[in-house]
Amino acid sequence: MFRLLATRHLPAHRRALHLGHLPNSTSPIVSTLSFFNSVTNATQDKIATFRVLDGVGRPVEGAQLPDVWGLTHSTQIDEAFARRLYENMQLLPTLDSVLYNIQRQGKTSFHMTSYGEEATIIGSAAALEADDEILGQYREMGVLLWRGFSIDSIMAQCFGNQDDTSGKGRQMPVHFGSKKLHFHTISSPLATQIPQAAGVGYALRRTVDRRDRSIAACFFGEGAASEGDFHAGMLLASTIPSPTLFIARNNGFAISTPSSEQYYGDGIASRGPGYGIDTVRVDGNDILAVIAAVREARKRTLEQGRAVLVEAMSYRVGHHSTSDDSFAYRQRSEVEDRKRVDNPIARFRLFMESQGWWNAEEEEALKTRLKADVMQAFKRADALQRCELGELFTDVYGGEEPWNITAQRDELSALLKKYGSTWEPWRTELNRFKNEGRDLMQAQTDA
Ligand SMILES: Cc1ncc(C[n+]2csc(CCOP(=O)(O)OP(=O)(O)O)c2C)c(N)n1
Numbered sequence: 001m002f003r004l005l006a007t008r009h010l011p012a013h014r015r016a017l018h019l020g021h022l023p024n025s026t027s028p029i030v031s032t033l034s035f036f037n038s039v040t041n042a043t044q045d046k047i048a049t050f051r052v053l054d055g056v057g058r059p060v061e062g063a064q065l066p067d068v069w070g071l072t073h074s075t076q077i078d079e080a081f082a083r084r085l086y087e088n089m090q091l092l093p094t095l096d097s098v099l100y101n102i103q104r105q106g107k108t109s110f111h112m113t114s115y116g117e118e119a120t121i122i123g124s125a126a127a128l129e130a131d132d133e134i135l136g137q138y139r140e141m142g143v144l145l146w147r148g149f150s151i152d153s154i155m156a157q158c159f160g161n162q163d164d165t166s167g168k169g170r171q172m173p174v175h176f177g178s179k180k181l182h183f184h185t186i187s188s189p190l191a192t193q194i195p196q197a198a199g200v201g202y203a204l205r206r207t208v209d210r211r212d213r214s215i216a217a218c219f220f221g222e223g224a225a226s227e228g229d230f231h232a233g234m235l236l237a238s239t240i241p242s243p244t245l246f247i248a249r250n251n252g253f254a255i256s257t258p259s260s261e262q263y264y265g266d267g268i269a270s271r272g273p274g275y276g277i278d279t280v281r282v283d284g285n286d287i288l289a290v291i292a293a294v295r296e297a298r299k300r301t302l303e304q305g306r307a308v309l310v311e312a313m314s315y316r317v318g319h320h321s322t323s324d325d326s327f328a329y330r331q332r333s334e335v336e337d338r339k340r341v342d343n344p345i346a347r348f349r350l351f352m353e354s355q356g357w358w359n360a361e362e363e364e365a366l367k368t369r370l371k372a373d374v375m376q377a378f379k380r381a382d383a384l385q386r387c388e389l390g391e392l393f394t395d396v397y398g399g400e401e402p403w404n405i406t407a408q409r410d411e412l413s414a415l416l417k418k419y420g421s422t423w424e425p426w427r428t429e430l431n432r433f434k435n436e437g438r439d440l441m442q443a444q445t446d447a
């Protein structure tokens, strides 16, 4: 026979105490059968979104403007910092529009724009420290710009010319990397950067002079979060604690798959608590909200030595890439509406104007200057040759060159010697390389 415990009159937490708990678990025991499907409490069944500025750039009720910080102290956001943010936000679409168009002209092979995500990307960059390690997906060119990567370097990478410091012209466009700026080279397979970031965070924890100072910040799209690597990375960072900050850019699309088909739960943020990870969702079109959220997330991850997850909500205004035509799967009017109603650049500009920090003449002057800078860099990059052809075979592996690379170089060398100066298509192609392929044509080979 069951002996019923007379605990019904007790409040739930006392009742739970009374009933005890299981080994290996701190879960309170209850006698009421109830399922749950939300990580918030019942009165607020969706995760809230943090916002500072409204759609027309006014601080929302109760919001505080974020602090900015110098070497010695932090103060509320000031004109100089706001201008730097705004200029970097404006530089992104200026670069994007030129890089997109020159791909169409056949001058480069590919491009991916950041249209609509300027606040998410520049705001995150601004909230991090310059030597925090960045592991990006591919739409984070703005982080590099914020850190001082020049427009010439951007162009050199996209053209794959001899000045490309990211990969000597051997990577697809937008696959940037900079050791100096702590920006790990982009790789196309989705989500690989997520477990890698947990490893980088762990390495930072084990490095004495960076342990209390630097974090690993990992960007990924809501589509990439459907990969197994997302879960592997979150679990790794949760069970082997490390200062790793996950920044999910939820821009509504993974190429043609809308986020409504990407998950059934409450976005990406709902997954953080499952891994015991502090999580926040932020309006990714509000640069001040992004700065405040990422800055606080960074502080937490460093102080607690544990991972934190930020989900930034935005809308991918551009096509996925130059290989995509998004009007095949979404309405033109939807895009036009989003551009107008919730434009991250316009919102911040209105805020700046309301503070007396910006006006129409300055807007005009900035746009003219940025356009001229980008066009000049484009022309310079277009005129430069590629690296020496022989570079094709270097840096593939560390250490001693393996036999297969040597054999491939020898084969190309022999072919170039035979046909390089006589066969027209090759002669023309070779002119695009520094030293016109002579480094290989004159090389001693066994072939
Ligand atoms: C493992 C893998 N699968 C598929 C692709 C093809 N692919 C490239 S980008 C992309 C969409 C990613 O969407 P999301 O993560 O939301 O990033 P967004 O492009 O929206 O910034 C896909 C499916 C890939 N690069 N790698």
Ligand SMILES: [Mg+2]
Residues within 6 Å of the ligand: 221, 222, 223, 249, 250, 251, 252, 253, 254, 255
């Ligand atoms: Mg996406």
